[in-house]
Amino acid sequence: MTDTDYQPIGRIKGHPRVRRPKLPRTRTQLSAGRGKIAAGGLVEWHDMSPSERAANWAKLCNWVTWLYDRYELSVESRLPDCWAEHPGMIEELWALMVWRFEIYGSELPAGQAARYWHTELRVVTANAASYYASNCRTGHRKEYAKAADDQDLQKRWNEADPTLGIPKEMLPTENAALAGAPGTMAAEAMRAALASGAASVLSPAIPEYVRHEGAWWLDAGEDTWVLVTDAAFAEKLDASAAAMEAATAATQRRRAAKGLFGDARADHDRDARN
Template sequence: MTADEQVAEWKALVEWVVWIHDLYELSREERLPLCWPQHPGLVEEFRSLKAWRNAIYNSPDAAAAAHTARSWHGELRQTIAAITSFWAPTCRAGHKDATVLSEAHPDLAERWQRVGPPLMNSSPTAEPGAAISDEISDQDMTTALKAGHAQPHSRSMPYYTRLDGTWWTRSTDGTTWLRCTDPAHHAQLDDTSARMRAADTARDQLDHQ
């Protein structure tokens, strides 16, 4: 971002946090420390929560947004609960800056660079030029489903499938599958899949009684 964009973004974030602070009564038990702007990790948490919430409530699909909104509220509670134990554990008695790695251990980052990434003997050999694609063929997805590497969303929504830790949706012509890249959509699919698969299981149990 440019300097002007950073100023505008920060102003919008502060206004949003003030609104969230009052709306969710975060003054109770000092759930939100007033020094939150001095914790970069917490700032990033709020930036992502703000972007996620905007995506939810600006969604044209009200039914889908309702489920995602519940997921968002759960994430908000987890973030607030983590403040005193993770983000700002020593700030109730006054803000305390975290240690900067380069100051506490000037040569540590260089040592990490020399070590390099961990390599396991069981690691598969990378294919030359291989890259993560946002599209795979229907045949490859069918093979992954049969092998158990992929899992359908539910019986009611087989056109969504989870593979390699991400969600995929079948293209309109049925020849390819496209990766779902929107975080809010991902959260919605995670939530609805758990619910609908549980419903499928319950229905199967009733059918066998």
């Protein structure tokens, strides 16, 4: 192949379909009105963005209201009214809720799994009064009351803080919801890598693709870079980068040769004039 065999390379066509990595908190959003939860499992309260925490806290309070009335948990204070003010109880009920949704929302719901869930419900309610809220019981039998009809109780539950006991530095801000997710990189970190030479753009004309730590990254907007996981497209980027490097080297050789011959011709002209 000669230097003239290299063809100008334009912008890469056929961008891959890049899917943003789904955060655990996104996978656990409850579907409105149906009381179900998407597949993907639990998410920690401190891994949720502020808006997700608010939405999931309302869902949990609504679900506990249903649980409280359906299973008559006001009897003997099986579930203390102050559950929302005990961090441990928040975690127990959150896990219990997600587990139930997984069982009853499965394509093949199993009666045995439901029986296990009810056994665990009795364990949780037994521990609620004896372990989490041992000093909160009134000491007398309260008549059966529905949480849904108790406006003061509803207000008390919904105004409680679901992040009790979680250090504030562990709570992400709304704008940092995507930062740190697997397969993503904050724009600020990528800029630092480019400035230090640890990363390089595909070309000055195509800055949206960057090679960093042996992999290609795509500028996905919103101050976030996303890892290119499409192997075929990554190979295409590798080939384009190699072709661009070869074209650059060929151009440099031509310029060097032109400079050398130019100097020789200038010397010849001077000799002729003399």
